[in-house]
Every structure is written in C-alpha cells, then in structure tokens.
Amino acid sequence: TQLLEQSPQFLSIQEGENLTVYCNSSSVFSSLQWYRQEPGEGPVLLVTVVTGGEVKKLKRLTFQFGDARKDSSLHITAAQPGDTGLYLCAGRTYNTDKLIFGTGTRLQVFP
C-alpha cells in the first residue's frame, strides 16, 4: 500500500487545456517533491515545496503544498504536447529521510 495517492491516474487532453493533478496522503511530510519521468528514463525533479501552504511557479506549472503538509497539487496552464509524461509526487518522511513516491499520473497532451 502506497502512502501517497495521486489522481487522476490517467489524463488525456488537447493542447491549450488546463489541468490539475492531486497528491494526497494521511501522513505528514517534511517536504513534497514533484518529478517527471520520460519513457526509459529515471524521474527528474521539477520542484520541492517545504512550507505548509507554499506555492511555487515554474513557467506554466504551479505547485502547492497543503497547509497540513499532507497533500499537494500540480496545475498546468495551457498544456503543450511537450508536457506529456508521467508525473510523480514524492514525500520525504521526518526522522528517516525516506522518499516515498505517489502512484503516478500519466499525462498525454494531443496537438
């Protein structure tokens, strides 16, 4: 059983649409990271949020950490085909420093 649940599991949209991916847990984390993974490659870090309520923007991507440090969201504005990939949230646990990954959201953006 994974501690971090992502929704939706799959998302297929047209270029120009907006979307939001959610990452939820019953556990509290010291930080929450979002990674993106391309086929045949390892995940690559997009962003880290550390403070409850924190919002970070990376061009068309907006990341938010929940006030209680248990959940996060990723919002993409005006999606482009280059955004296609697997998006993974990951929470770092207190004390043990373990990095626990979410179940993943596979995004496909059609031209």
Place this chain on the structure above:
Amino acid sequence: NAGVTQTPKFQVLKTGQSMTLQCAQDMNHEYMSWYRQDPGMGLRLIHYSVGAGITDQGEVPNGYNVSRSTTEDFPLRLLSAAPSQTSVYFCASSRVGLSNTEAFFGQGTRLTVV
C-alpha cells in the same frame, strides 16, 4: 560527471536464479535507495541507506538484500528470483538531512524473470 550509474540495463533470469544489480554514484551522496516500478504503481521503495554500513527496509523489501560498504556503491541482490520480481528497478542518491534535497536517479534496470 556520471551521476548515478546502474548496470546492467536489461536482464533476463530464470526462476530461482540469483543476481546483483549494481548502482554507483560519484556525487558523494550519503543517501542511496532502490525502487521498483511496475505498470500503474509508481515507484515503491525496496531498501535505502543513509551512509556506509547503514541500511534499512523500505515498503517492499522481501526477496531483496542490500549492503553499503562504501559511500559510492549500493548493490541490490536478488536471492532467488521469482516472476513477481519482474519490474524496472531504479537506484537513486541524494544528500541526507535536507528536506529539499533532490534525488538523482539512474536510467534503470529492466528485469524479466521467466
């Protein structure tokens, strides 16, 4: 700068065989970990280490052993391969003690057990 290097990239094993997946990093990171990725399951933590001589279990440790004799290397051993261990395995490294530390991943080892 090689980062995290995993070998082999592909491997086919027969049920019951043993093997070692190699992982090496050249960033002097204290923290190293092994994950497996199955379709639709994201990444699940197998074992991790916060430094040489220190290892601990993750979410799915059964059937796997690890050791950490040096900072650079963190091999994963399959004692007696089973078809349920067919998966893609990723090794990662990062600094320890920083909540915002980035995890760097290898390119993965695709293992098939027949």
